[in-house]
Amino acid sequence: MPNSKSAYSFSNKKEKFDTHIIVVWVDNEAGVLARVVGLFSGRGYNIESLAVAQVDEKLKISRITIVTTGTPQVVNQIKLQLRKLVPVHKVADFKREDKAVIFKEMALFKIVGPNNKLEGALKACKKFNPVLLDKTKKSNVIQITALRREIDKMSKDLKKFGLVSVSRTGAVAMTRGADIFK
Amino acid sequence: MSKLYSGAEIVFKCMEDQNVDHIFGYPGGAVLPIYDELQNFKSIKHVLVRHEQGAGHAAEGYARSSGKPGVILVTSGPGATNVVTALTDAYMDSIPLVCISGQVPTHLIGTDAFQECDTTGITRPCTKHNWLVKDINDLASTIHKAFEVATTGRPGPVLVDIPKDIQFQKTKYSKPKKEKKLNDKSHNHFNQNSINELIELMSKSSKPIFYTGGGVINSGPKASELLRELVYATGFPITSTLQGLGSFPGDDNQFLGMLGMHGTYEANNAMHDCDLMINIGARFDDRITGKIDEFSPKSKKVHIDIDPSSINKNVKVDLAIVGDVKTVLSSTLKSLKQKKSKFLKSNKQKTSRWWEKIQKWRSVRSLDYIGSEETIKPQYAIERLYELTKDKDSYITTEVGQHQMWAAQHYKFNKPNRWMTSGGLGTMGYGLPAAVGVQVAHPKKLVIDIAGEASVLMTIQEMSTAVQYSLPIKIFILNNQYMGMVRQWQELLHDKNYSESYTAALPDFVKLAEAYNCVGIRAKTPEELDDKIIEMLNTDRPVIFDCMVDKVENCFPMIPSGKPHNQMILGPKDQENKKITGKGKSLV
Numbered sequence: 001m002p003n004s005k006s007a008y009s010f011s012n013k014k015e016k017f018d019t020h021i022i023v024v025w026v027d028n029e030a031g032v033l034a035r036v037v038g039l040f041s042g043r044g045y046n047i048e049s050l051a052v053a054q055v056d057e058k059l060k061i062s063r064i065t066i067v068t069t070g071t072p073q074v075v076n077q078i079k080l081q082l083r084k085l086v087p088v089h090k091v092a093d094f095k096r097e098d099k100a101v102i103f104k105e106m107a108l109f110k111i112v113g114p115n116n117k118l119e120g121a122l123k124a125c126k127k128f129n130p131v132l133l134d135k136t137k138k139s140n141v142i143q144i145t146a147l148r149r150e151i152d153k154m155s156k157d158l159k160k161f162g163l164v165s166v167s168r169t170g171a172v173a174m175t176r177g178a179d180i181f182k
Numbered sequence: 183m184s185k186l187y188s189g190a191e192i193v194f195k196c197m198e199d200q201n202v203d204h205i206f207g208y209p210g211g212a213v214l215p216i217y218d219e220l221q222n223f224k225s226i227k228h229v230l231v232r233h234e235q236g237a238g239h240a241a242e243g244y245a246r247s248s249g250k251p252g253v254i255l256v257t258s259g260p261g262a263t264n265v266v267t268a269l270t271d272a273y274m275d276s277i278p279l280v281c282i283s284g285q286v287p288t289h290l291i292g293t294d295a296f297q298e299c300d301t302t303g304i305t306r307p308c309t310k311h312n313w314l315v316k317d318i319n320d321l322a323s324t325i326h327k328a329f330e331v332a333t334t335g336r337p338g339p340v341l342v343d344i345p346k347d348i349q350f351q352k353t354k355y356s357k358p359k360k361e362k363k364l365n366d367k368s369h370n371h372f373n374q375n376s377i378n379e380l381i382e383l384m385s386k387s388s389k390p391i392f393y394t395g396g397g398v399i400n401s402g403p404k405a406s407e408l409l410r411e412l413v414y415a416t417g418f419p420i421t422s423t424l425q426g427l428g429s430f431p432g433d434d435n436q437f438l439g440m441l442g443m444h445g446t447y448e449a450n451n452a453m454h455d456c457d458l459m460i461n462i463g464a465r466f467d468d469r470i471t472g473k474i475d476e477f478s479p480k481s482k483k484v485h486i487d488i489d490p491s492s493i494n495k496n497v498k499v500d501l502a503i504v505g506d507v508k509t510v511l512s513s514t515l516k517s518l519k520q521k522k523s524k525f526l527k528s529n530k531q532k533t534s535r536w537w538e539k540i541q542k543w544r545s546v547r548s549l550d551y552i553g554s555e556e557t558i559k560p561q562y563a564i565e566r567l568y569e570l571t572k573d574k575d576s577y578i579t580t581e582v583g584q585h586q587m588w589a590a591q592h593y594k595f596n597k598p599n600r601w602m603t604s605g606g607l608g609t610m611g612y613g614l615p616a617a618v619g620v621q622v623a624h625p626k627k628l629v630i631d632i633a634g635e636a637s638v639l640m641t642i643q644e645m646s647t648a649v650q651y652s653l654p655i656k657i658f659i660l661n662n663q664y665m666g667m668v669r670q671w672q673e674l675l676h677d678k679n680y681s682e683s684y685t686a687a688l689p690d691f692v693k694l695a696e697a698y699n700c701v702g703i704r705a706k707t708p709e710e711l712d713d714k715i716i717e718m719l720n721t722d723r724p725v726i727f728d729c730m731v732d733k734v735e736n737c738f739p740m741i742p743s744g745k746p747h748n749q750m751i752l753g754p755k756d757q758e759n760k761k762i763t764g765k766g767k768s769l770v
Contacts, residue, residue, distance in 0.1 A: 030314065035306060042307050073494065080491035086311040086331060 015071040019048070019096040021103060021173045022078060023181070027087040028054045028062040035085055036064055045070060045078055049105070049148070049170030061089065065172050067096075067148070092173075092181045100176050106169045107151045108133070111140045113162030121161035125154065186352040189318050189344060190215040193282060194223040195355050196325040202226055202253050204244060204622050206237040210257025211297060212284030215349035217255075229622055229651060232643035234261050236615035238268020239641070242277045243619030246602045247577055249402060251278035251332050252619065258284045259297030262343075263304060267609060270308040272339040274606025275425060276400055278332040279339035281305075282325075287347040288316055301343045310338040318351040326358040335369050336489040337400055369488050370505035377513050378521075379501055380460070380484055385522060385529070387458035387482075389536045390418045393441065396425030396605070397463015397487060399598045401507035405429070406598040408511035409462065415518060417526050417533060419540055421449035423464045424590055424605045432594030438540065439549070442470040443741050444587040447548035447750055448540055450739075453478055454747035455539070461485045463507045466496040467606070476746035486510050548739040548752055549591050558708050560585065560660045560731040564592040564632065567658060570715050576628040577620045579603065581613040581637030584666035584737045589632040611640030614657060618644055621653040628656070628719070635661040635728075636685055645698040648724040656718055657726045662733045663688060670736045675743075691728035700724035 026032045033052060040047050048067040055063045068078060075093065082091045094101045111121040118140045122130055128144035135141075144154065148171060155166050175181055187195060193216050197205070206229045209217045220228055231237040234256045241252025252272075256265050262283045272279045286295040302314045311331050313324045321344065328340045384390060392413060398405050406429040413420050413436055420430050421441040430437055439446035441453055450472075453459065459481045464470070466485075471477045474496065483499040485492070486507060493502040503510050518525055551561045564585075578593060579602040580586040586603055595601050602620060604612040613631040621629045631638070638659055648655050660666075668683040695702030701721050705714040705728070718725045738753045 030316075031302060031306070034303070038306055073498075077491060077495060080493075084310075084489070084491055 015073070017069045017071060018075065019067065019069050020075050020078075021094045021096065021101070021171060022066045022068055022082070023092040023094070023173055024064040024066070024082055025089040025091075026062050026064060026085075027089070028060045029087055032062065032087045033064070035087065036066075036082065039081055039085065040066070040068070040078075043077070043081065045074065051170035051172050065170060067171050090181070094173060101173055102176060103147060103171045103173050104145045105148050105151055105171045106143065106145045107154070108167045109140075109142045109144070109154070109158055109163055110165040111142065111158065111162045112138055112164045114138075117161045121158055121163070124157055124161065128154070184354050187355045188215070188219070188352050189321050189349040190219040191222070192318075192321050192353070192355055193325065193344070193349075194219055194226060196322055196329075196358075197226055197253065198223060199358055200326070200329045201250070204229060205253040205255050206231055206240045206244070206619065207255030208232075208234050208237060208257065208261060210259075210261050210284065212258035212286060212346050213255060213261075213282075213349075214284075215346065216282070216284070216344075228255070229618070229647065231615065231618075231647050233641065234264035235267050235611070236618070236641050236644040236647065238265045238279070238281070239271070239609070239612050239615035240619035240622070240644070240647075241279050241281075242268060242272050242275075242612075243579055243602050243616030244623045245272075245277050245279060245619075246399075246616075247599050247620040248623040249599060250623075251280050251329060251337075254279060254281040256281065256283050257297065258286055258301065259299045261297075262301040262341075263299060266304060266308060267607075269305055269339045269341065271604050271607040271609045271612065273308045273310070275604065276337050276396060277339065278337035280325075280328050280332050281309075281339060281341040283341060283343050284349070285314065285343045285345040288345045289347070291345065301341070305341045308339070309341050312341040312343065314343045314345075315348055316345070318348050318353045321348060321353070322356045323359075329358075336397075370509050371490070372503045372505045372510060372513075374513070374517070376501060376503045377510075377517050380503065380514060381517055381521060383458055383482055383484065383501065384416060384418075384460075384518075385525065388532045389455060389457040389481075390416070390460065390533065391438075391452050391456040391458070392418055392420040392460050392462060393423075393453065393464055394420060394426045394429055394462045395423040395464025397507050398426055398429040399463075401463065401488075403598055405463075405506075405508040405511060408508060408515060412511055412515055412518075415515065415526060417529055418460075419452055419537070421445070421453065423467070423470055424603060426464060427590060427601045428595035428598045431596045433596065438544075440590050441747075442467075443472070444591065444737055444739065445741075446591075447546045447739055447752065448543035450741065450747040450750060451543045452540055456481045459483045461487075461499070462511070463487060465492045468496070471496065472741045473744055473746045478747070546752065548750070550753070551735070551738075552754070554732065555708060557732045558705065558711055558729060560588050560662065560735055561592055562708060563658075563660060563705075563711060563729050563731060564588050566711055567630070567632070567715060568593045570712065570719065571628060571630070574628045574719075576600070576630060577602070577617075577624060579613040579616040579620060579629070579631045581631070581633045582608045582610045582667075583634045583637055584662075584670065584735075585632055585634040585637075585660040587667075587737045588660070593632070610634075610637040612637075614638055614641045614655075615644045615647075617655040617657070618647050618651075618653055621648070621655050622651070625653075629654075630656045630658050633657055633659045634666060635659050635663065635688060635691070636665045639689075642694070645695070645700060645724060645726070649699050653724060654722050655724050657724075658718075659691060659726065659728055660731050661688075661691070661728050662731050662735070664733060666735075667737070669734070673734075673736065691726050695724075695726035698724075698726075700726065702726050702728065704728040704730065706730045
């Protein structure tokens with residue numbers, strides 16, 4: 001995030017930016033995503049990735065996972081501002097380094113090329129339990145789930161095997177162990 | 183089987199059950215079914231404004247002066263977009279408003295129909311919440327919820343967008359339920375430990391100050407009573423933000439006056455030098471703090487606020503108490519009485535040097551100005567207005583600019599809900615329609631809009647509303663022919679390049695008053711001022727008072743931009759020594 005210095009008063013303090021994963025449980029109603037995203041853009045907060053889907057059909061609850069960066073003060077504001085929104089039920093905040101939380105992103109890679117390249121691509125993905133979703137003589141669509149930086153790396157590495165298209169989700173998060181976030 | 187009501191009827195049924203007695207609005211195609219029902223609900227009076235922004239500000243004035251939510255009814259498209267300024271204003275100053283807007287029929291939404299706009303999209307960032315009602319069965323519960331959201335917690339504006347076909351459809355009506363807290367958002371999150379800690383801090387402090395804001399007013403008249411009790415029980419000095427004026431008597435010896443950019447020398451210096459700052463219902467706004475890095479460097483800071491997101495937003499505090507001001511103050515007082523029943527006595531000694539210091543700052547008399555026999559000084563005009571109206575329990579609204587700051591400095595408020603001004607958004611044109619709303623809420627009281635000639639022209643059309651409903655509002659214009667605050671900044675920051683801040687073709691305000699069929703009065707000299715003001719006060723009709731004041735008077739004292747509290751410019755003489763240079767120029 002660029003320094004969101006107000007035009008009104010300068011601060012000379014330089015604070016460190018941390019990456020946080022914010023999870024928001026919301027009523028799945030019209031405009032709710034716009035409220036959440038609008039809060040970020042309106043207040044100059046950053047969104048690195050975003051994942052959203054309904055997770056409870058009966059209660060109509062959606063779970064929004066946002067990866068953001070900011071100073072501790074900004075991240076605190078993000079949480080508090082989100083909690084003020086009427087359709088928001090709860091807000092969780094995890095640091096990226098947090099070992100007690102699993103973060104995953106999914107990516108689809110389309111590889112086009114001769115057989116040896118297709119196989120090479122699949123092999124390169126091996127660490128991330130690749131799933132071959134589509135296969136033709138000339139092409140493969142491979143699905144992997146991994147961390148953001150791992151997918152970043154794979155997107156680079158697969159170029160030499162004929163990567164022509166990448167589609168990826170935002171990160172989703174879940175705590176380890178039996179506990180759930182209340 | 184219970185009776186079926188149309189959507190339009192349900193709108194009014196809801197208002198009846200929410201005890202709405204006045205609504206401010208303007209009809210149009212997409213709300214005609216609602217207007218058609220108006221005559222069948224006798225307890226609800228409609229005030230027809232001349233522009234939807236006026237409806238919004240009138241509703242704000244109504245809400246601020248009465249403590250009830252203000253209700254607005256506007257049509258789709260331009261009706262809704264015109265009210266956006268007022269909604270934003272209410273959002274910034276935490277004023278409860280419920281805006282009902284018409285929308286094109288549901289089957290036309292998204293087709294760029296006539297007078298269609300994405301109302302909920304446009305108003306999303308300037309309301310606490312908004313709703314587009316697409317199912318008649320949701321209408322009643324939505325409107326009830328709208329009232330709840332607007333009035334609970336930190337108050338604010340909400341909007342309910344109702345497509346025209348929904349207004350015609352019929353369903354059963356449901357009364358407001360005692361709903362469980364919205365997603366469990368209860369408002370008091372403090373415990374006794376925090377109160378104990380506060381009392382501990384208070385008893386340790388030798389240089390304390392209360393810094394109070396609009397939250398005290400919003401918490402209701404009882405909060406102001408409790409604040410007075412606490413301030414008297416502690417003997418601490420108190421200063422107030424622009425929005426908080428009136429929660430503590432303006433003429434009391436413990437009151438240091440307003441703080442901030444145009445606050446008093448004593449208030450700002452006390453804020454800077456204190457060792458304990460107790461913020462009650464204020465939000466460390468940038469007009470208050472000045473340079474944030476040097477804001478009150480040596481103090482422990484306590485922040486009492488109903489909105490958790492206000493805590494640590496601009497200024498890091500040592501003790502946060504999240505709760506309704508009234509509840510927190512009453513807990514504090516209770517504990518104080520139990521634990522330190524002789525607080526005042528024991529503390530007097532401790533804070534005596536602090537008070538000496540404050541008296542020294544006071545003796546600077548930072549609100550003084552150089553008087554004149556020939557021209558009316560704007561400060562003098564406010565002083566005279568105050569002297570001649572102080573026994574009348576008057577309600578004051580303002581526009582935005584120099585006159586607003588002079589009013590805040592020189593008009594002393596003794597009760598809450600008597601002072602209506604646009605602080606957060608700084609909306610020129612706020613005061614006249616706000617005065618309309620205040621007068622609607624308090625028909626027998628004296629309501630004065632202290633105005634500038636530039637601001638008032640932005641919503642002057644609402645004079646017509648005042649005349650239509652025989653609302654005897656007094657528009658007291660400090661006419662200096664300049665956008666005074668703009669001119670002042672240009673003088674101080676832009677080498678006296680008065681770019682576009684002079685209004686060359688002003689109307690004759692006396693004739694303008696006559697055109698609106700109200701009364702115009704003009705005062706040109708200090709000598710005739712009192713008589714003219716008395717004439718205004720004796721007029722039982724709307725008045726436009728054209729007070730011709732010094733054209734180039736500046737508003738002091740002032741914290742120049744980029745400076746901390748203890749580096750104020752005091753007046754014309756002092757200004758030479760503290761020229762604003764470099765960085766400060768880019769600040770507003």
